[in-house]
Amino acid sequence: MQDRTGIGVLDQPDLTRANYRKGVQAVIRALMDCEVPMIAAVNGHAIGLGCDLACTCDIRIAAESAKFACSFIKVGIVPGDGGAWLLQRVLGYPRAAELFLTGDRFDAAQAKDYGLVTEVVPDGELLDRAIAIAERIVCNPPRALRLTKRLMREAQHSRMSDILELSAAYQAIVHETADNREAINAFVEKRPPVFTGD
Numbered sequence: 001m002q003d004r005t006g007i008g009v010l011d012q013p014d015l016t017r018a019n020y021r022k023g024v025q026a027v028i029r030a031l032m033d034c035e036v037p038m039i040a041a042v043n044g045h046a047i048g049l050g051c052d053l054a055c056t057c058d059i060r061i062a063a064e065s066a067k068f069a070c071s072f073i074k075v076g077i078v079p080g081d082g083g084a085w086l087l088q089r090v091l092g093y094p095r096a097a098e099l100f101l102t103g104d105r106f107d108a109a110q111a112k113d114y115g116l117v118t119e120v121v122p123d124g125e126l127l128d129r130a131i132a133i134a135e136r137i138v139c140n141p142p143r144a145l146r147l148t149k150r151l152m153r154e155a156q157h158s159r160m161s162d163i164l165e166l167s168a169a170y171q172a173i174v175h176e177t178a179d180n181r182e183a184i185n186a187f188v189e190k191r192p193p194v195f196t197g198d
Contacts, residue, residue, distance in 0.1 A: 020080050024049060028082040031056040032153070035146040037137050041130035042066040043123065047105075051116075052083035055090050058149065060116060061130060062108040063123040068116065070096075071103040089156055091115055141179035142197040 031038070031053070040057035042050075047069045054060050062068075070087060072079045079087075079100060088096035091114055099106075108120040121129045137145065147170045155163045174180055178198035186193035 024081045028052070028056060028086075032082075035149055037134075037145060037149055039130050039133055041126050042068075042108075042111075042117065043126050045069075048072055048079075049081050049083075052079065052081050052086055054116075055083065055086035058152075059118060059133060061119040061121060061126065061133070062111055062117040063126040064108055064120055065123050066108040066111070066117075066120075067105055068107070068111050069103060069105040070099040071105070073101060074103040139195075141174070141177065141183060141193075141195045143177055143179060144174050147174060 037059070038057040040046075040054040040060040042054055042060065042062040043066060044063075045067045046054050047067070048071055051068050051070055070079065070083060072083070078084070084096075084100065087099065090096075091099075095114055098104075106114070108117065111117045112120050119129065151163065151166060151170055154166060158166075179193075179195045182193050182195060
């Protein structure tokens with residue numbers, strides 16, 4: 001920041017704006033558009049951009065030693081990476097406002113209390129726990145997983161009537177998949193399903 005190089009500030013305001021757009025904001029957009037379920041396993045300091053990156057994930061868990069902050073204000077800047085949109089959707093406006101306007105740090109236990117993470121685990125168990133959650137996700141039909149995630153993302157900024165229409169369209173798609181037939185057959189035959197993504 002002092003050298004005015006990198007992912008943020010450059011020598012002129014118009015260059016700084018363009019730098020944010022093509023840099024960190026492009027990363028946030030790509031993560032938000034990703035249809036694959038994502039799990040954040042926070043094992044250190046998720047400060048500023050790190051906290052906002054975690055918010056792009058569908059599920060967030062933390063190691064006991066993890067630390068968080070939305071501390072842009074502490075260095076005299078605003079959350080330029082989409083955090084102002086992300087965090088309040090995760091925590092609600094009042095809590096997000098408190099964290100952004102104070103810049104206070106908080107630990108993993110507080111992150112769980114706030115609803116930022118769903119689980120806090122011992123440091124040495126974090127990766128195993130994230131993998132265990134991922135394994136429970138990936139055993140489901142891939143197309144239904146992607147469409148479910150897309151539907152949930154759309155629901156964050158759509159009216160209920162629009163989501164009902166989109167849900168009906170997505171149901172029409174997944175009902176025609178081989179994985180849907182496999183899921184039904186496996187349920188009736190009382191056996192584990194084998195999904196192919198078809």
